[in-house]
Structures are given as C-alpha cells and as structure tokens.
Amino acid sequence: xxxxxxxxxxxxxxxxxxxxxxxxxxxxxxxxxxxxxxxxxxxxxxxxxxxxxxxxxxxxxxxxxxxxxxxxxxxxxxxxxxxxxxxxxxxxxxxxxxxxxxxxxxxxxxxxx
Numbered sequence: 001x002x003x004x005x006x007x008x009x010x011x012x013x014x015x016x017x018x019x020x021x022x023x024x025x026x027x028x029x030x031x032x033x034x035x036x037x038x039x040x041x042x043x044x045x046x047x048x049x050x051x052x053x054x055x056x057x058x059x060x061x062x063x064x065x066x067x068x069x070x071x072x073x074x075x076x077x078x079x080x081x082x083x084x085x086x087x088x089x090x091x092x093x094x095x096x097x098x099x100x101x102x103x104x105x106x107x108x109x110x111x112x113x
Contacts, residue, residue: 015035015040015049015054018054021076022089023080035049040062042058059073059093069096073090
C-alpha cells in the first residue's frame with residue numbers, strides 16, 4: 001500500500017459521530033443514546049447501534065421528543081464545526097414535523113389555542 005492509495009476522505013462515518021457533527025445532538029454520547037433507543041432510522045430501517053455506517057445520499061430520520069426530522073446526508077464532515085458548517089452536511093427533505101400532539105394541559109403554554 002502506497003501513500004497514493006489512501007483516500008483523503010472516508011466513504012462512511014459512524015452514525016453517532018455524524019449526528020454530532022451535523023448538530024442533531026449536543027454530544028456524541030447523546031447521539032449514541034438516540035441510536036440505541038431506536039429513535040434514528042437510516043433509509044427507512046431502524047438503527048440500534050451507534051456505529052452504523054452512514055454514507056452520502058442516505059436518508060436519516062431522527063425522533064427528538066415530539067418532533068421528527070428527516071434529512072439526506074450530503075457530507076460526512078471531518079469535525080464538529082460551526083452551525084453553518086454543520087448545515088452543509090445535510091439537506092432537510094421534509095419540514096420539521098410533530099409526530100405526537102402535546103397533552104391538552106400543555107396547549108395553552110405552547111400558544112396553540
């Protein structure tokens with residue numbers, strides 16, 4: 001193997017690491033917990049392990065509390081950078097959607113009267 005055989009960018013990235021780089025979670029350990037809890041799916045299939053490989057073009061769905069985010073991976077990233085840099089790692093494929101309705105006692109507090 002020569003120096004020219006080494007690719008400068010990886011073809012895959014660990015899912016927990018990508019979620020952290022793309023700022024879907026505040027820490028990598030929280031991203032790993034999201035994966036382990038079944039709150040993340042890749043290309044429609046549920047993910048149970050944080051080391052699931054993610055590739056450019058994959059469709060990632062993340063459940064965060066009552067919200068669901070869906071994004072297509074456009075970059076794998078090399079580090080956790082600024083919010084602008086993180087936004088360049090994915091394209092939202094659907095608007096942020098509420099997957100469950102809040103309890104009735106919370107509705108007035110949320111302003112949805």
